[in-house]
Amino acid sequence: MLKINNLHVKLEAEDKVILKGVNLTIGSGEVHAIMGPNGSGKSTLSYVLSGREGYQVTEGSATLLGAALLDMAPEERAAAGLFLAFQYPVEIPGVGNMTFLRTAVNAQRKARGQDELSAGEFLKLVREKAKTLKIDADMLKRPVNVGFSGGEKKRNEILQMAMLEPKMCILDETDSGLDVDAMKLVADGVNALRDAGRSFLVITHYQRLLDHIKPDVVHIMADGRIIKTGGPELALEVEENGYADLLAEGV
Amino acid sequence: MAVALAKEDALAARLAALDLPQGGFTRAARAAAVARLQALGLPGKRDEYWRYTDPAALTAVAPPTAEASDAQGEVPVFDGLDRVKLVFVDGVFDPARSDDPTLAGAEISRLATADAADIHWAQGIYGALEAAGQNPVPRPLAALNTAAATDGVLIRVTARAARPVNLIYVHESATSDAILHHCIKIEAGADLTLLETGPAGARFNKVLEVDIAEGGRFHHVRTQGRDHARRAATHVFARVASGALFKSFTLTANGALTRNEVVIDIVGDDAVTHVAGAALGDGATGPFHHDDTVFVTHRGVRCESRQVFKKVLKHGAIGVFQGKILVKPGAQKTDGYQISQSLLLDDDSQFLAKPELEIYADDVKCSHGSTTGAIDEEALFYLRSRGVPVQEATALLVLSFLADAISEIEDEALQTEIFTVLEGWLARHKA
Numbered sequence: 001m002l003k004i005n006n007l008h009v010k011l012e013a014e015d016k017v018i019l020k021g022v023n024l025t026i027g028s029g030e031v032h033a034i035m036g037p038n039g040s041g042k043s044t045l046s047y048v049l050s051g052r053e054g055y056q057v058t059e060g061s062a063t064l065l066g067a068a069l070l071d072m073a074p075e076e077r078a079a080a081g082l083f084l085a086f087q088y089p090v091e092i093p094g095v096g097n098m099t100f101l102r103t104a105v106n107a108q109r110k111a112r113g114q115d116e117l118s119a120g121e122f123l124k125l126v127r128e129k130a131k132t133l134k135i136d137a138d139m140l141k142r143p144v145n146v147g148f149s150g151g152e153k154k155r156n157e158i159l160q161m162a163m164l165e166p167k168m169c170i171l172d173e174t175d176s177g178l179d180v181d182a183m184k185l186v187a188d189g190v191n192a193l194r195d196a197g198r199s200f201l202v203i204t205h206y207q208r209l210l211d212h213i214k215p216d217v218v219h220i221m222a223d224g225r226i227i228k229t230g231g232p233e234l235a236l237e238v239e240e241n242g243y244a245d246l247l248a249e250g251v
Numbered sequence: 252m253a254v255a256l257a258k259e260d261a262l263a264a265r266l267a268a269l270d271l272p273q274g275g276f277t278r279a280a281r282a283a284a285v286a287r288l289q290a291l292g293l294p295g296k297r298d299e300y301w302r303y304t305d306p307a308a309l310t311a312v313a314p315p316t317a318e319a320s321d322a323q324g325e326v327p328v329f330d331g332l333d334r335v336k337l338v339f340v341d342g343v344f345d346p347a348r349s350d351d352p353t354l355a356g357a358e359i360s361r362l363a364t365a366d367a368a369d370i371h372w373a374q375g376i377y378g379a380l381e382a383a384g385q386n387p388v389p390r391p392l393a394a395l396n397t398a399a400a401t402d403g404v405l406i407r408v409t410a411r412a413a414r415p416v417n418l419i420y421v422h423e424s425a426t427s428d429a430i431l432h433h434c435i436k437i438e439a440g441a442d443l444t445l446l447e448t449g450p451a452g453a454r455f456n457k458v459l460e461v462d463i464a465e466g467g468r469f470h471h472v473r474t475q476g477r478d479h480a481r482r483a484a485t486h487v488f489a490r491v492a493s494g495a496l497f498k499s500f501t502l503t504a505n506g507a508l509t510r511n512e513v514v515i516d517i518v519g520d521d522a523v524t525h526v527a528g529a530a531l532g533d534g535a536t537g538p539f540h541h542d543d544t545v546f547v548t549h550r551g552v553r554c555e556s557r558q559v560f561k562k563v564l565k566h567g568a569i570g571v572f573q574g575k576i577l578v579k580p581g582a583q584k585t586d587g588y589q590i591s592q593s594l595l596l597d598d599d600s601q602f603l604a605k606p607e608l609e610i611y612a613d614d615v616k617c618s619h620g621s622t623t624g625a626i627d628e629e630a631l632f633y634l635r636s637r638g639v640p641v642q643e644a645t646a647l648l649v650l651s652f653l654a655d656a657i658s659e660i661e662d663e664a665l666q667t668e669i670f671t672v673l674e675g676w677l678a679r680h681k682a
Contacts, residue, residue: 050636053628078638090633094654095647100634103647108638143651160637 342429
């Protein structure tokens with residue numbers, strides 16, 4: 001599904017190297033988690049993969065289902081099946097959540113050569129998906145993320161994911177700012193989307209999200225590299241002992 | 252001195268080129284307007300009030316040539332609405348293209364016809380609101396209009412008008428110099444929605460005087476047409492009595508030069524006046540200079556006024572906002588609000604803003620703000636990451652930026668019409 005090879009990235013504005021040779025392969029239907037201390041490059045990795053400006057790839061490559069990801073515009077990556085659930089979803093006043101969702105769904109369908117959904121078909125689909133995420137009609141009507149609580153914003157991200165049906169989902173600290181109940185709701189939403197044809201990369205600081213979204217593989221990232229890879233037990237180890245020992249090992 | 256003399260010459264030349272009508276019921280108003288004009292002179296770019304907008308093309312003896320632009324099969328705005336259509340072609344009323352001007356709750360007459368009589372209900376309005384609006388800032392183009400206008404409509408509203416009235420301005424001649432003057436009287440508790448659409452002529456000078464009695468309601472929505480080369484100077488003079496409502500929204504897309512002045516005099520208590528505008532200019536399809544100049548005077552107590560102006564500019568387009576709230580002594584509990592914002596889609600465009608508050612009462616709430624900014628890169632990336640192509644995402648963010656101004660329109664169907672016009676414009680101006 002996703003193959004990252006020796007990826008080196010620096011911040012354009014500051015000429016600061018963030019990623020120093022990341023290698024990662026995620027197979028179809030797999031759930032991988034990346035954990036790591038602040039400033040290790042986790043969020044940068046998610047932004048570089050989704051095409052945010054301000055980063056320069058100096059070496060290495062990334063492919064999604066064999067297609068060179070880093071040459072594509074953000075919208076092309078989305079149409080190819082990549083989805084990033086933002087750590088801080090952006091508020092867009094004046095654009096209704098429904099309009100936003102429909103524009104996104106139809107833009108992707110168009111890019112893939114599929115027919116656009118009619119207003120009726122779209123409405124039916126969005127109501128059905130919103131219900132399972134406990135997103136009410138009012139939240140669908142309001143401007144995108146404006147006045148949403150932290151939990152509502154994250155549920156809205158998962159709703160977008162459910163509507164867009166991507167192949168490769170990256171969740172950037174989706175658990176941040178969520179209480180236990182909200183986290184469970186979001187995790188249930190994600191688990192409902194788990195599928196043999198869909199892979200996940202879950203970026204988190206804490207093990208607790210991984211209690212709900214069970215990963216197949218856990219990676220530890222530090223100083224722009226993946227320093228250790230293991231099974232779910234690796235996350236438990238971090239939870240108990242912190243990163244210090246792993247970092248010492250990695251050096 | 253040389254400036255004053257040059258101004259006199261310019262005015263003499265302009266007046267000589269116009270065939271000033273004598274007028275019937277408007278006779279005294281017209282004579283007074285000529286006298287006012289002679290005292291004021293035509294505006295020049297050295298005048299403080301015209302600092303950001305050069306009025307030369309508006310005051311010249313003849314208008315610069317302006318071809319009507321191709322409609323490109325676009326559906327005319329408000330087309331699906333049930334309304335009374337009154338059509339002016341290059342500034343002349345065209346009965347053949349217009350609806351029968353009968354409307355339950357209102358009485359509509361044509362200035363050109365009504366002015367044959369010596370007495371008319373509009374006598375206390377024609378040129379009177381304009382004259383009152385010359386203080387403290389002179390507006391000579393409006394005085395010129397009162398002196399020279401031969402056509403326009405006079406609408407007296409006595410109840411809730413059954414349908415909106417749509418004044419449709421058709422531009423056909425490349426050299427037309429349209430001058431129209433409308434008077435509207437909203438009687439106590441009456442209600443009218445006025446729609447204005449179209450570019451009107453190569454050059455357009457329009458005055459709209461609106462007198463709203465106690466508890467009357469006036470809704471005004473206009474679109475100024477897609478013509479690239481046209482020029483316009485418009486004035487709205489409103490006198491607003493106690494408990495009355497005045498709401499005006501203008502959409503301007505294209506046009507070489509537009510100066511829209513709105514002068515509101517709140518004479519009563521507990522009145523509400525909102526004036527809003529959305530302007531879109533793309534210098535790539537012709538020069539664009541748009542100027543919103545607003546002056547709101549609060550005389551009564553507990554009145555609310557709002558000014559919401561948004562401009563989207565690119566490829567060298569220029570936007571201007573001059574807005575003032577004047578709170579007279581005794582106008583306590585005034586709630587005045589003013590915001591002017593521009594979205595610059597590139598580095599070539601310009602926004603010039605001059606917000607002013609002048610307050611002589613001590614128990615009031617007045618605020619103003621003005622901002623200039625570019626597209627929010629975070630929001631753009633967010634939309635693109637969901638698969639929305641960059642041009643479509645930009646268009647969505649432009650609509651998002653304009654939404655506050657459009658939401659000043661109370662009627663949702665009219666809001667939808669405006670959004671449709673905007674979407675069409677954005678689709679034609681992607682680059």
